[in-house]
Amino acid sequence: MREPSPDKQEAILETALTLFTERGFAGTPTSLISKEAGVATGTLFFYFKTKEELIDTLYRRVKSEAAKEMSRGIDKEKSAKAKLRRLGRNAAGWGMKNPAKLKFMEQFAHSPFVSTSAHEEGMSHFLFLEDLVRQGIQDGEIRNVEPSGLFCLMASALSGMIAHALSTGDRKERERIIEDGLDFIWFGMKA
Amino acid sequence: MREPSPDKQEAILETALTLFTERGFAGTPTSLISKEAGVATGTLFFYFKTKEELIDTLYRRVKSEAAKEMSRGIDKEKSAKAKLRRLGRNAAGWGMKNPAKLKFMEQFAHSPFVSTSAHEEGMSHFLFLEDLVRQGIQDGEIRNVEPSGLFCLMASALSGMIAHALSTGDRKERERIIEDGLDFIWFGMKA
DNA sequence: GCTCATATTGACTGACCAGTCAGTTTACAT
DNA sequence: ATGTAAACTGACTGGTCAGTCAATATGAGC
Numbered sequence: 001m002r003e004p005s006p007d008k009q010e011a012i013l014e015t016a017l018t019l020f021t022e023r024g025f026a027g028t029p030t031s032l033i034s035k036e037a038g039v040a041t042g043t044l045f046f047y048f049k050t051k052e053e054l055i056d057t058l059y060r061r062v063k064s065e066a067a068k069e070m071s072r073g074i075d076k077e078k079s080a081k082a083k084l085r086r087l088g089r090n091a092a093g094w095g096m097k098n099p100a101k102l103k104f105m106e107q108f109a110h111s112p113f114v115s116t117s118a119h120e121e122g123m124s125h126f127l128f129l130e131d132l133v134r135q136g137i138q139d140g141e142i143r144n145v146e147p148s149g150l151f152c153l154m155a156s157a158l159s160g161m162i163a164h165a166l167s168t169g170d171r172k173e174r175e176r177i178i179e180d181g182l183d184f185i186w187f188g189m190k191a
Numbered sequence: 192m193r194e195p196s197p198d199k200q201e202a203i204l205e206t207a208l209t210l211f212t213e214r215g216f217a218g219t220p221t222s223l224i225s226k227e228a229g230v231a232t233g234t235l236f237f238y239f240k241t242k243e244e245l246i247d248t249l250y251r252r253v254k255s256e257a258a259k260e261m262s263r264g265i266d267k268e269k270s271a272k273a274k275l276r277r278l279g280r281n282a283a284g285w286g287m288k289n290p291a292k293l294k295f296m297e298q299f300a301h302s303p304f305v306s307t308s309a310h311e312e313g314m315s316h317f318l319f320l321e322d323l324v325r326q327g328i329q330d331g332e333i334r335n336v337e338p339s340g341l342f343c344l345m346a347s348a349l350s351g352m353i354a355h356a357l358s359t360g361d362r363k364e365r366e367r368i369i370e371d372g373l374d375f376i377w378f379g380m381k382a
Numbered sequence: 383g384c385t386c387a388t389a390t391t392g393a394c395t396g397a398c399c400a401g402t403c404a405g406t407t408t409a410c411a412t
Numbered sequence: 413a414t415g416t417a418a419a420c421t422g423a424c425t426g427g428t429c430a431g432t433c434a435a436t437a438t439g440a441g442c
Contacts, residue, residue: 002409002419024303026217029399040421045401107301110294112215145371152355153348153375160347164340180336184344188379193389193439220429231391236431 009047011037013058021103025055025113056118059108062101067125069094080136081186087129088158088182095162096174102162126155136189143191150189157185200238202228204249212294216246216304247309250299253292258316260285271327272377278320279349279373286353287365293353317346327380334382341380348376 015037019028030051034044048054070091077083095102108114130151136142142150161181165174206228210219221242225235239245261282268274286293299305321342327333333341352372356365 002407002417004419008420022303024217026215027303030401031399041400041423042402042421043419046419049401051400103301110298112213112218143374145374146368149352149355149368149371150375152351153372156351156354157344157348157379160343161340163347164343177337177340180340181344183334183336184341184379187381188348188375190378193387193437195389199390221431222429232430233392233432234390237389240431242430 004047008037008039008043012039012044012047012054013061016054016058017062017100017104020055020058021100021107025051025108025111030054052113052115055108055113056115058104059114059118060121062104063122064125066091066094066101066105067128071128074132080132080139080141081190083132084136084154084186084189085182087132088161088185089178091158092162092165092178092181095166099166102166106159106163129155133189140191142189153188154185157181157188161185195238199228199230199234203230203235203238203245204252207245207249208253208295209291211246211249212291212298216242216299216302221245243304243306246299246304247306249295250305250309251312253295254313255316257282257285257292257296258319262319265323271323271330271332272381274323275327275345275377275380276373278323279352279376280369282349283353283356283369283372286357290357293357297350297354320346324380331382333380344379345376348372348379352376 012033016028016033019033019036022028030044031041033054034041037044044054048057070087072090074083074086074090077086109119130147133142133147133150133154137144137147158181161178161184165177165181168174168177203224207219207224210224210227213219221235222232224245225232228235235245239248261278263281265274265277265281268277300310321338324333324338324341324345328335328338349372352369352375356368356372359365359368
């Protein structure tokens with residue numbers, strides 16, 4: 001018997017990530033992915049039944065990783081304000097370190113190539129964030145408006161902020177953009 | 192001689208808009224577009240040299256229309272706060288009335304199918320917004336941080352807000368989402 | 383009505399590509 | 413060593429589709 005090689009699957013996923021962000025889903029033939037990943041066409045289809053399954057897996061992974069990185073250490077903070085700020089900084093840090101994954105998320109967030117179920121699963125990882133908002137409202141730290149609305153506003157502002165921070169090469173300026181962005185979000189939410 | 196028919200070109204663009212948002216760029220064959228638009232394949236390629244030229248034209252048009260609608264009547268307002276609120280309401284109103292166009296913009300904002308030049312032209316229509324922010328800072332109404340950063344934050348929050356408002360059918364709730372969103376944005380910006 | 387330029391048609395083509403499969407290699411068990 | 417189950421290979425195929433083009437329809441000017 002032989003064991004499936006996590007290395008090969010990983011190589012395929014990583015290559016696909018880069019190529020999909022650079023050339024789009026339809027613009028990248030599976031043959032190119034397998035070639036760049038150093039495996040045969042057949043191998044790609046051994047690990048992923050279809051091209052769609054490949055992008056779906058990729059989407060789930062990236063979303064899940066992003067959510068995990070963002071939530072890192074927020075229970076250590078006690079106030080909603082501090083939690084939110086920590087979360088924002090985590091998000092920014094991850095985005096700076098993984099621009100390809102970030103671009104991938106943006107590019108395929110509304111894409112019909114990614115299945116509805118993958119989109120839903122991706123969303124689900126960020127639900128803890130809505131709870132965080134809800135708790136902040138209960139504690140009187142956050143303005144009492146519909147939490148799901150605040151969550152949307154915060155998430156999109158965050159994403160816009162990171163994209164903008166990435167557009168400059170200067171580290172100092174990036175930090176300034178991030179701090180300003182976090183201020184914007186906090187002032188928008190606080191009671 | 193015969194004149195090119197604006198009607199046919201319009202029908203093609205309108206059909207393409209719907210199909211692209213529903214099925215993606217690569218997912219919609221030109222043959223389907225022409226069929227649904229009620230013209231022959233050849234006619235589509237008479238009005239648009241390539242499929243890319245078609246989506247580019249569409250992108251430019253939609254972005255330009257969106258910008259125009261958003262800026263409607265903002266010179267009537269005197270304060271930055273009032274201008275911003277008017278702009279936000281315009282944007283929301285347009286988005287509610289043109290969900291397909293909005294979805295198209297979101298879906299293709301980061302798409303490699305749309306040429307760089309079309310992306311740039313699309314962006315350029317929203318530059319007046321950055322000036323508005325700059326003016327507000329000068330007048331002491333808006334917090335003194337880099338205007339381009341504020342612009343990004345505002346734009347992404349706005350877009351997130353509209354998408355969220357569209358997800359409910361109830362008119363009253365929509366209005367609440369919009370008012371809450373505009374508050375969020377304003378509190379985030381004001382001095 | 384006739385002419386002519388151009389709009390319109392749709393069958394066709396050449397290229398491309400997702401996914402298959404018959405065969406080959408690998409590594410584990412006995 | 414040998415058997416064997418599963419990983420791996422890559423040439424191949426069936427289908428699809430962007431874009432072409434020779435033929436035809438249309439309408440403006442005479």
